[in-house]
């Protein structure tokens with residue numbers, strides 16, 4: 001074991017000291033350019049402090065592109081949507097799908113529910129009947145015990161909605177759960193929910209110990225659940241089949257619609273395809289979630305669990321082609337906030353929410369579901385017509401040109417040469433090198 005590689009007090013070091021330590025840890029050969037860390041510090045020290053305080057042991061910032069997808073026509077309002085994503089083609093695809101649906105009624109969205117869930121996991125040796133017998137009283141005692149904690153949320157129209165007793169004792173002896181439903185209005189509500197649950201834990205333990213001093217009661221965990229099937233929004237688009245005629249010279253609107261429906265159907269049936277299909281949806285969803293300072297891990301975890309709700313992992317989106325009409329929609333469970341957390345603290349998340357007109361959480365749900373649906377539409381449109389690589393490689397080509405610092409004339413030559421040829425990193429590199437070699441001759 002290399003004891004010298006262990007460190008204590010790392011978190012107490014300054015950024016400079018941490019970088020120096022990293023250098024001694026990783027940079028024996030001196031080949032790594034650790035100055036890069038400092039190069040990405042924000043010039044404004046106060047802003048840098050804000051950023052680094054979001055996390056721990058920070059030594060630098062990791063920039064990501066902040067883009068805009070305009071022309072999102074959602075519930076009769078038009079948005080230019082901020083998206084933070086590193087993958088090329090995503091913002092372009094969202095923008096192109098938004099533009100396509102812009103004059104076809106846009107995205108129609110409905111928030112189907114906003115309930116969030118928390119769980120109190122506990123053991124009790126007195127049996128389920130004893131718990132049921134006292135459950136009404138336990139419930140009101142718990143709710144009374146958090147009156148001070150929930151006062152503000154109740155003023156805003158939220159709070160604890162209900163408490164359910166769930167019996168897991170057949171799977172694990174004496175194990176039960178309180179499943180608590182919450183309304184947290186415009187906040188994501190994680191801290192609120194966890195604080196309420198922890199208080200419930202103390203109260204429940206005291207209540208049961210008092211009532212059944214000879215029985216064992218023990219609270220294990222109090223934590224929100226990221227599975228929120230009743231915090232959900234539906235976004236849909238629809239149009240007559242003729243409106244799809246212009247999509248591809250190779251297919252009529254009716255043929256395109258059938259190919260598209262089939263692509264969705266495959267994702268409904270096959271988890272291998274569904275995973276990629278839903279990943280495409282989350283290209284859009286995550287990028288807006290990230291831009292608005294929300295928790296993309298929570299949003300993804302929920303969506304994927306929901307996608308498996310019928311026992312097999314499946315598509316989050318659905319499509320019908322009936323009576324001359326193409327209909328495409330998504331049911332997206334998504335718990336997020338537009339107040340609290342990073343939404344105000346992160347200057348760019350705050351600005352993103354300002355751009356969107358400081359939406360309520362429900363309005364943001366509709367925007368994000370629309371972007372997810374648009375992303376899915378754009379991906380399937382390419383997949384069932386030209387194939388995905390055409391658009392992807394165009395963007396990839398742009399990145400390769402940047403990497404080789406191509407001049408404007410080189411860009412023109414490369415773009416024209418690769419119009420009808422297969423783009424690969426090595427082919428583009430060789431072409432640029434040949435061009436430069438020719439010039440030197």
Ligand code: MEV
Nearest residue numbers: 276277279280379380388
């Ligand atoms: C790539 O990031 C996303 C796609 O693979 C989605 C899909 O296949 O539906 C293009």
